Amino acid sequence: xxxxxxxxxxxxxxxxxxxxxxxxxxxxxxxxxxxxxxxxxxxxxxxxxxxxxxxxxxxxxxxxxxxxxxxxxxxxxxxxxxxxxxxxxxxxxxxxxxxxxxxxxxxxxxxxxxxxxxxxxxxxxxxxxxxxxxxxxxxxxxxxxxxxxxxxxxxxxxxxxxxxxxxxxxxxxxxxxxxxxxxxxxxxxxxxxxxxxxxxxxxxxxxxxxxxxxxxxxxxxxxxxxxxxxxxxxxxxxxxxxxxxxxxxxxxxxxxxxxxxxxxxxxxxxxxxxxxxxxxxxxxxxxxxxxxxxxxxxxxxxxxxxxxxxxxxxxxxxxxxxxxxxxxxxxxxxxxxxxxxxxxxxxxxxxxxxxxxxxxxxxxxxxxxxxx
Numbered sequence: 001x002x003x004x005x006x007x008x009x010x011x012x013x014x015x016x017x018x019x020x021x022x023x024x025x026x027x028x029x030x031x032x033x034x035x036x037x038x039x040x041x042x043x044x045x046x047x048x049x050x051x052x053x054x055x056x057x058x059x060x061x062x063x064x065x066x067x068x069x070x071x072x073x074x075x076x077x078x079x080x081x082x083x084x085x086x087x088x089x090x091x092x093x094x095x096x097x098x099x100x101x102x103x104x105x106x107x108x109x110x111x112x113x114x115x116x117x118x119x120x121x122x123x124x125x126x127x128x129x130x131x132x133x134x135x136x137x138x139x140x141x142x143x144x145x146x147x148x149x150x151x152x153x154x155x156x157x158x159x160x161x162x163x164x165x166x167x168x169x170x171x172x173x174x175x176x177x178x179x180x181x182x183x184x185x186x187x188x189x190x191x192x193x194x195x196x197x198x199x200x201x202x203x204x205x206x207x208x209x210x211x212x213x214x215x216x217x218x219x220x221x222x223x224x225x226x227x228x229x230x231x232x233x234x235x236x237x238x239x240x241x242x243x244x245x246x247x248x249x250x251x252x253x254x255x256x257x258x259x260x261x262x263x264x265x266x267x268x269x270x271x272x273x274x275x276x277x278x279x280x281x282x283x284x285x286x287x288x289x290x291x292x293x294x295x296x297x298x299x300x301x302x303x304x305x306x307x308x309x310x311x312x313x314x315x316x317x318x319x320x321x322x323x324x325x326x327x328x329x330x331x332x333x334x335x336x337x338x339x340x341x342x343x344x345x346x347x348x349x350x351x352x353x354x355x356x357x358x359x360x361x362x363x364x365x366x367x368x369x370x371x372x
Contacts (some may be wrong), residue, residue, distance in 0.1 A: 002241030002322075006370040008055035009047055010253040011035060011074055017062035018094050019133055021081045023124045023159070025192045026061045026267055033256040034067055034202040039283040040074050042111045042290060043252055043260070048081045050303065053251070057372070058089040061267040065095040068102070075106065090372045092125070093137035111157040111185065111372040112137060115316060116171025120164035124200065133160070134204045137176075145179045155183030155228075157372050160213075161202050168216035172227060172274055182225065183369050186213070187221040187232040190328050193265060193275060210346035216351045221357070228369055232325055238366040240319040242305040245371075247326040250280065250300050258283040260290065262300050266325035277336055278327070305334050312339050317351035 014034045047053045056078050058064040058071055065071070071089075078085045088109035095103075103110055115121040118134035125133045144154050156175055158164070164171060168186065174362060175181035188209050191201050213231055220229035230237075236244070243249065250262030259269025259279050266278035280296040283289075305322040312323055323329065324347065329340045362368070 002239045002243070002366075003235045003371050004241060004243045004246050004249055004251075005239075005366070006246065007053045008057045008246065009017050009043060009053055010057045010059050010251070010264055011040060011064075012253055012255055012261075012264065013060045013064045013070060014060060014062045014067045015060070015256055015267075016066045017060075017092075018066060018128070019063065019092050019125060019146045020128045020130075021092075021125045023161070023189060023192070023202075025190065025265065034070065035254055035256050036258060036283070036285075036287065037070065037073065038285070039258055040070075040254060041077060042283060042288055044078055044081055044253055046290060047252065048078055048085065051082075054082065054084065055086045055088070058091075059253075059264055062068055063092050064089055065099050065103070068099055072102070073118065075354075088372065093131065093140045094127075094133060095140060097143050100140050100145070104144050104147045104152050104154075107152045109369070109372070110144065110152045110154045111247075112141065112154065113157050113159075114175075115142075115158045115161060116156075116164045116186075117167055117174055118169060120161070120171075123163045124159075124161065137345060138215055141175075141179045141181075145181075145201070146256050153183065153270075153369070153372075154179075154181060155178075155185065155369065158184065158186045158187050160188045160204065160209060162202055165204055165208055165212050167220045168212055172216060172220050172223075172229065176227060182227045184220070184227070184229045185231065185369075185371055186216075186229070191332060193273075206342055206346040207349075210349040213346075214350055216353060218349075221361070228367075230367070230371070231350075232371065233321075233343060233350055234274055234354075235371045236322065237351065237355055238362050242319075244301070244322040244324055244326055247278065248300065248303045248322075250278075250297070252281075254277075258285070263327040265331060274334060275327075275330060277330060299336065307337060309337070311340055311344075315344070315348060317348055317355065320351060320355065321347055 091111040122132035220227035247263040253261040260281035262278040266275035
């Protein structure tokens, strides 16, 4: 069951953020804008109403929980359209108990961005005043994990940096022992999209990531009870695919300026710059309809394994990678069809070491938790 089988609408709710993470890939300090309700409703009618998607996802260029009224309105309408809809959020975890209570009781999945051990997290993930974010994250985690009526599964989404790359097993222990967290998605840090002087991007050694990830992965999988520990590099290891991710279908990501993007890394349609190839539709406010750029759609849909370079098609992990993350590849190479070679050795190594385990563990069911 490849990751692109997670048929979802992603609502990029706002540019407002209550943190000031120094490695943020988005447009930090951007003008405050919020997703339009009529735009969100139109897309839900077109996709959920037509029965083509069964999953909604709240994300943002900023922090989605800073727009809870809009989030709740979208959730309520999606549930009215399809009561079986699955709902998730990726959040920085900095919110009050009222918000935590609603999220825990209503959503299906809550992925909190926390870079494993608090000291490592706080190297990059800071408040606007420059204070550590981990005390706020841990307060939210404790509240959520102690909730007697919690519906949502809570997981950790961590960025792997030079500070935590060798402490992944410690991070697993920390969140499992303190909060019962048994779902982790960890992704190596990647370069920002916005060209800003105040963004701190510190590259990691991908060979080192491969070795340490496999070690942590095996540690988690050997745990009793089982701990789920995966990465953007392994996101399709549970099933063969010719498309790397939902961006290649593409599935809609709604931007605050009224465009549909193929990927959460393309957060604005206006002045999209090097991510412009991802912007394939625009909301017409006056006519209340979505105008699609068929030429761009056709190009995006061609991003399949068969259209990737020879070195990609001949890779041992080709059918469980299909060209890797489209957003990262476009951001770093300038092409939808180029290979982000910096991850290739690591992905092949990880596949050779643990790729055979996935069919044994999950069979034809695939991952129980898809990449957020």
